Amino acid sequence: MNSKPGTLYGIGVGPGDPELIPLKAVRILGSVDTVFAASSSKNTYSLAVSIAENHIPGTTPIIKLPFPMTKDKNETQKAWENNALAIIEHLKQGKNAAFITLGDPTTYSTYGYILKNIQRLAPEMPIETIPGITSYQACSARLNTPLVEGEESLLITSGVKGGDHFRQMKTKPENIVFLKAYRNAGDISLALEEADYIENSVGVCSCGLPEEEIIRDVRQFKTRDPGYWTIILGKKNNPFAG
Structure with missing residues (x-):
């Protein structure tokens, strides 16, 4: 040895x-x-x-x-x-x-x-x-949209429990990212809709891979299953570019 x-x-x-x-x-x-x-x-x-x-x-x-x-x-x-x-x-x-x-x-x-x-x-x-570049950093870059600015808050959270964590927050962040969203994407989109974030929310599947897909209307996730590598990003005020 x-x-x-x-x-x-x-x-x-x-x-x-x-x-x-x-x-x-x-x-x-x-x-x-x-x-x-x-x-x-x-x-x-x-x-x-x-x-x-x-x-x-x-x-x-x-x-x-x-x-x-x-x-x-x-x-x-x-x-x-x-x-x-x-x-x-x-x-x-x-x-x-x-x-x-x-x-x-x-x-x-x-x-x-x-x-x-x-x-x-x-x-x-x-x-x-x-350290390495995270998936949510790559997604915001792919969308040509700042992830967070000025005095805004940003929450990075797991989507394993759907939108429950987001619903329970009394003070919600200006920007939110759901990682591990694939199994509960429908409930996450519902939670974003309930909080009036839905118009400024985007789903990105397989970011940076050949099968990459950008979902501009995350309400689609209520009726379709996303891929395993799915992230959902939401903003309270500002829309994503594109």
């Missing part, structure tokens, strides 16, 4: 367009000994790998760690720990490794759980986190 452990780099590869990967991430991907990425326990596909693969040398092993899509907290925690231990074993051998994830590694990211488990199980391991 190497006396000096390797370093883990948590890398955000951006929202989908391979040209939006940070330069620092490209440099590190070209030098690490191993690249880790998350995949479903049902298949080995990884969008993060498909985005970053042109920046990963062909001789660098890419290890896809399985994460179950389940609500069972015990099963989920076991997967976090097992995958963290797999990375720790590489680091103990003195190998530098990267864990790649979509968007930014500190925002609703699989990497966040890996990071916390490694810090708990092996706090001596050196870790460096490389």
Whole structure:
């Protein structure tokens, strides 16, 4: 065993367009000994790998760690720990490794759980986190519209519980972004309509990918299922460009 452990780099590869990967991430991907990425326990596909693969040398092993899509907290925690231990074993051998994830590694990211488990199980391991461009930043850029201005507020929230969180807010933000919107897009659009945000709301599906779609009327989500990579953005006062 190497006396000096390797370093883990948590890398955000951006929202989908391979040209939006940070330069620092490209440099590190070209030098690490191993690249880790998350995949479903049902298949080995990884969008993060498909985005970053042109920046990963062909001789660098890419290890896809399985994460179950389940609500069972015990099963989920076991997967976090097992995958963290797999990375720790590489680091103990003195190998530098990267864990790649979509968007930014500190925002609703699989990497966040890996990071916390490694810090708990092996706090001596050196870790460096490389920020990435988030999906909502890419969406606002794609729409040529500022996300937030001046003294306005901005709320970035999960859409896992639909529009309930937004409904319960006594003071609503001038700007809101729903990530993970795909399963509850209909209820999110209803909540935006109830709060009179609907005319200034936009849905973006698969931003930066070949199948990208912009939905100008999010009321469509009441009767159609959006794609998995769907974000809904709403503004209280100002419409989105276009």
